[in-house]
Amino acid sequence: MQKQKGFSLIELLIVVAIILIIAAIAIPNLLRARIAANESSAVASVRTLNTAQISYNSVYPTVGFAANLAHLAGTCTGTVIPATNAACLIDSQLATGTKSGYSFVMTGGTGTPSATYLQYANPLNVNTTGVRSFCSVADAVVRYTNTGTAMTTCAGTETPLE
Numbered sequence: 021m022q023k024q025k026g027f028s029l030i031e032l033l034i035v036v037a038i039i040l041i042i043a044a045i046a047i048p049n050l051l052r053a054r055i056a057a058n059e060s061s062a063v064a065s066v067r068t069l070n071t072a073q074i075s076y077n078s079v080y081p082t083v084g085f086a087a088n089l090a091h092l093a094g095t096c097t098g099t100v101i102p103a104t105n106a107a108c109l110i111d112s113q114l115a116t117g118t119k120s121g122y123s124f125v126m127t128g129g130t131g132t133p134s135a136t137y138l139q140y141a142n143p144l145n146v147n148t149t150g151v152r153s154f155c156s157v158a159d160a161v162v163r164y165t166n167t168g169t170a171m172t173t174c175a176g177t178e179t180p181l182e
Contacts, residue, residue, distance in 0.1 A: 051148075058150045061120035062141045063162055063181060069126060069139050070160040072109035077133075079107065084133030085158065089115050089126050121149025125172075129158075142170040154181070 072092045073085050086092050086107070093115030094106025117124050122141045129136030136158045143150030152164045155174030163178035165171060171178075 055148075055150055058121040058143070059152055062122040062124075062143075062150065062154055065114055065119055065122070065124060066139060066141055066154050066156050066162050068110060068114065069124070070156055070162075072107075073137055073139075073158075074160065075109055076107050082133055084131070084135055085128050085137040086126070087128030087134065089117055089124065091128075092126075118144070121145070138174055140171045140174060 069089075069092070076086045076092060077084055089110070091105050092107055092109045093112060094108045095112075096108035113119050114124065121144050123144055124139065124141050126137060126139040128134045129138075138155070138157055140153065140155040142153045146168045151168070152166055153169075153171035154162055154164045155171050155178060156162050157174050157176075162181040163174060163176070164181055165178045
């Protein structure tokens with residue numbers, strides 16, 4: 021009688037079952053890690069926007085704070101001082117309003133010079149690209165909320181980020 025080489029069906033099924041169990045444990049952890057990375061990127065972007073607004077206000081004191089993301093963006097050639105509507109203070113990806121699973125909105129205040137601004141970042145898909153929404157105003161404190169709904173204001177009642 022000849023001995024057959026190879027694996028039996030039961031041995032293969034056991035290996036497949038073990039792989040599926042490991043995948044069931046690992047995939048949720050990978051999704052949580054991606055959400056944490058997206059949130060970290062959103063906070064960094066909100067801080068970048070705060071810094072850009074302070075710089076914009078310093079460079080253009082008669083204008084005040086920028087009215088929107090486009091005023092903070094633009095292409096800088098380095099040969100000419102940019103106009104107030106293209107200050108070259110943020111990267112082109114952030115200027116589009118979407119970065120790392122978050123959407124960013126910025127509105128300027130009224131009056132000349134503008135003394136206030138509002139910015140907020142909401143996850144594109146709640147519980148998929150992010151859980152928390154972030155906002156900031158002219159005091160440059162980053163605040164967040166866990167409500168799961170899109171943020172449109174920053175009233176100061178949100179939790180400050182530590």
